[in-house]
Amino acid sequence: MARPRSFDERAVLHAARDQFWATGYAATKIDDIAAATGLGKGSLYGAFGDKHALFLRVYDDYCAEATEATRRFLEGPDETAYQRLHDHVSAIAEDTAADTDRRGCLIAKSTAECAQHDEAIAARSHRAFAELHDLLTGCIAAAQRAGDIAEGHDPARLASLLLAVTRGIEALGKGGSSPAELHAIAETALAVLPKP
């Protein structure tokens, strides 16, 4: 054995994530991350590889956390499925509205910046969206079974619509739409869902 690491890997990844989140992939300097984490560059490179590998690690973790949090939120008994769906969409509007420094969602930001020319990022974004879609589909199907959303509508299609709406709220929030507008979008989207 030998000298053990003196840093907490999770804390370092968290700080690195905040840095990428604040300035974007291309504009983030390794020295910024070194300063934010308190680590020397040698340690960073030794532990995580180069800038791209570090970002991929950060991004993987973020996607996993984001989808996991959504899973915990959306899964549950049929009776409260519609309520959970409602709260989920409302919460995204609320979070976006309350995000005063306009960081937005790291998936949205990274996908917009990198997916076009970075296959690894694109694949992870795609997977994250697919998982969110599945979760929404499951929740909508549950709400249909409970009689809160009309049967006869493909839950996967309604899920696609809601996913697009939430991603749209996110995008408009970055553009500076007012909290009232963002909330109105969430409410309207929920209101137009077919009721039995």
Add this chain to the structure above:
Amino acid sequence: MARPRSFDERAVLHAARDQFWATGYAATKIDDIAAATGLGKGSLYGAFGDKHALFLRVYDDYCAEATEATRRFLEGPDETAYQRLHDHVSAIAEDTAADTDRRGCLIAKSTAECAQHDEAIAARSHRAFAELHDLLTGCIAAAQRAGDIAEGHDPARLASLLLAVTRGIEALGKGGSSPAELHAIAETALAVLPKP
């Protein structure tokens, strides 16, 4: 008088736009733009100022063109308003689906990358979104007058929803959603609009 410019300003701005579009603001080098336009760097700096000023010019033009094209598309007589609305949303899905190199929309990309820390970009994005919203509101109100969308629903709210959906289609397209999914979102969004 003196030596006249030897380049076509529009062509140069077009080439610069493509470069920013392909690689994003931060990752685009002035030398790339010089190569793409065929101009020397001195000419670029002389004509447009520094990198940020050039990008702002490109972005202004893009926003103006994009909103103007939408205006031409959405404005018209009440009788065909719903059809225009339908075609507009479908066209966005189609364009996104057909965009094989996944450039997406420059507004979406630039807003995601820059709006957070660049007030000038944020302001322009916000204005572009506001204009698109107004156009959608006008078209929806026309469709309501023609009896194709139920009265009694605030057209501005429905417009917000559709704007969010189109921005969401755009975002999901960058993430690699399939053409079928994107078209399904557009169709579903149009299908859930309240009919009389």
Add this chain to the structure above:
DNA sequence: CGAGTTCTTGACTGTCCCGTCCAGAACCTA
């Protein structure tokens, strides 16, 4: 044609930044 003005080009400068490397520190095992 000549003087004056603006445009063009690309070499140049100074700075920045990625990734490496090494000398020393910290720790484990025996």
Add this chain to the structure above:
DNA sequence: TAGGTTCTGGACGGGACAGTCAAGAACTCG
């Protein structure tokens, strides 16, 4: 405690990049 191994920090090298500048080119007007 000694020897082996991994971690740490920061200096360093090499390349890239934004923006400048000077010398000459192109053009107009008198």
